Amino acid sequence: MANSEGNKLWGGRFVGNTDPIMEKFNASIAYDQRMWDADIRGSKAYVKALEKAELVTTEEMNSILHGMEQISEEWAKGAFVVKPGDEDIHTANERRLKELIGEPAGKLHTGRSRNDQVVTDMRIWLCDAIATLKEDALQLVATMVERASVEIDVLFPGYTHMQRAQPIRWSHWILSHAVAVSRDVERLQEIRSRTNVLPLGSGAIAGTPFNIDRELLRKELEFDGISINSMDATGERDFVAEFLFWASLCLTHLSKMAEDLLLYSTKEFSFIALADAYSTGSSLMPQKKNADSLELIRSKAGRVLGRCAGFMMTIKGLPSSYNKDLQEDKEAMFDCFDTLHGALRVTTGVMSTLKINRPVMEAALSPDMLATDLAYYLVRKGLPFREAHGLSGRAVFQAESKNVPLNQLTVEDLAAISPLFDRDVAAVWDYSSSVEQYSAPGGTARSSVTAQVQHLRRWLQDHTQFRPHRSILSLS
């Protein structure tokens, strides 16, 4: 009989030893020990089902439960010793259990396979992780909403194609990003509902014999549902793929926020300044204040998408049910969780502490940004917009030719472009009036932005109190 293989959960029929390079290549303990708690919780639930099915006695169950508790403490204290031959967390925990309680440990795995054990562990772990990320995201949205509420009177340029477009409220900008993150929270909830499904009791492929009560397992582990098909349950990792994509999409949202803030923090824009806590200097140039926090947030979108695309490639074309390929799932899942957990919290810190430079922001509003308003002036006097647009464009061109701001064209200049222009055109050159016309829902008028703030506050309440959620989309 084999030496080291005999200690493996699968050793039985094997005679030859594993190549040590293969041993290392195959082992997942280095990273999957992170799921020690989920693995113990899964096993504790399972032994209770074994007792109910009379496959262990009550005494054996208690012995196993007690042993598991000791193991849990060892892990929590950092005192658990991983031994050679512990190829994964499941092996490690069972090996330790046997050391602690002897023979009964050998009954724990009855009817169970690592195929359903590992995916149960992962789903437990991910549900907890999702709860954490949801809190992080809610905190970010809340921070942004409150900031938007306080700074609602600040106007500055809105950009399209990175060029000055129309005057908007600074708070409108804040909320445009908050809204995207609120959808991320809703997506996370959807993913959670598909993650929180019990796969345990699927065995290796065919299901579980021995009258294992899957409903008992579900309740013990607080899953919302039970998997329908044992082959699918052990062989699919859709919940991981969805989570990895969720992380990628969320991080693109943060990357766009970062891009904007980076622009606004340049000397040329000077709209905002990051707190020192989120900046770094240069080892060479004494004047440098770099928004490294934002650059890192933006950068990690690539890492996370890479994890997603890589894992998708891994699962493509796999034959049915469990294959070792699936082992690639954990490092991807952990990495994306860690990255998002960091990025969301740093973004919250940045948004919470940055200072705006209101005079500079408002000074950046330039009369050419009211060219649309000039066109609307003509529209209100009956001209088709298409024509009004063209005439306003001519005015822009003329102002540039005369090298004056748009609002310094004389009434005569304008009248030469269109006889509809009159003295009352002076009313156009007011940025506050300009923003206030956008009073429809979603617009940048004070009333609209206020409504967005209120809407998001109600939405936050729903999500913090676990009320049945209104979708972020339903305006009440």
Added chain:
Amino acid sequence: MANSEGNKLWGGRFVGNTDPIMEKFNASIAYDQRMWDADIRGSKAYVKALEKAELVTTEEMNSILHGMEQISEEWAKGAFVVKPGDEDIHTANERRLKELIGEPAGKLHTGRSRNDQVVTDMRIWLCDAIATLKEDALQLVATMVERASVEIDVLFPGYTHMQRAQPIRWSHWILSHAVAVSRDVERLQEIRSRTNVLPLAYDLLMLLLHVNVELEFDGISINSMDATGERDFVAEFLFWASLCLTHLSKMAEDLLLYSTKEFSFIALADAYSTGSSLMPQKKNADSLELIRSKAGRVLGRCAGFMMTIKGLPSSYNKDLQEDKEAMFDCFDTLHGALRVTTGVMSTLKINRPVMEAALSPDMLATDLAYYLVRKGLPFREAHGLSGRAVFQAESKNVPLNQLTVEDLAAISPLFDRDVAAVWDYSSSVEQYSAPGGTARSSVTAQVQHLRRWLQDHTQ
């Protein structure tokens, strides 16, 4: 004033002509004309809102509506002529409208930007596309469920790590894939709810509410900058397509294996196979290979678009134009793949005798271990002893069930005459009677569950 630029929707302040290479690089008409219908529907709704807001007269509105209807017919008949200068579908439609009705056409775009027009068009288009794909997917699930119901008595090997594992029902295999596609349908529903949101940002309250009713959106966007600058619904759709296609690729992989001479479990219908121009015996499951292959194309579209949107500054940027070809390509690919998969699953023939002959006694090694467990041994020990039996059978070069009772007793005294009951595949599968298992009752329950689910989704 510029010549060609004057004909563009944005020409006004421009004097110099666009570089013709840039013109081609920038134009999207070649592919975005596919949204001609959505663009017309969007404009028809918009002009009604303009009338209500008294920015066009009733007469002008009717003139525009009538013109739009003519344009719609031209497109439907393939008679619409795209002209140089039509850089996109929005420009083309408005240019044609002006040709048909003159001045009032110039009022259509009042208060609207192509930023919100294009994304409205896309959302309309995608909602229709989603309805089609949902039907395709439901058809696939229904086909698989009914097949599973009919062939429920067929047993064959279940594989893990592509090695024979335990006996299972063929229908259990079918349903394992059907279940994955059913989740794809549910994901699609979730995406639809976020796609079916009106993004048009208006100056006047009345405009907004009126347009919403016309276009049957479920909601309106909350923030205009987000509405014009985000393409999350596209990114989600592209990922949905990628994930769905990995499901189909896994089904294809299995069927390809099962269709090899070595397995000979199934044979595809000729309708989904091709031959070799060289080797006369060849019957290749090209349908399955193509399905499997396209997972890469679709994921590429997804990853590429994610890369495009990363780090974009606020609100609309021309980068976003990359969205349409990706969206169209993924729709076309999934529409084809789902329907071909349905055809394959509907018409393939199984070779039941070969499938059941592939059940080998070593696949009952777990059952042998369970035999010992029922006699009181811890599973860990039982597993090891059963493993020894496997090793011994291989050493003696006999199948596992031809070890004598004496052979077995030497491994464990718990082995007795009654071990003979282990070597029965039907008994083996029937023990897996918990929900999700491969016993007849469990598989029947899965069929019933999916039939109910299908009913819910069809109504």
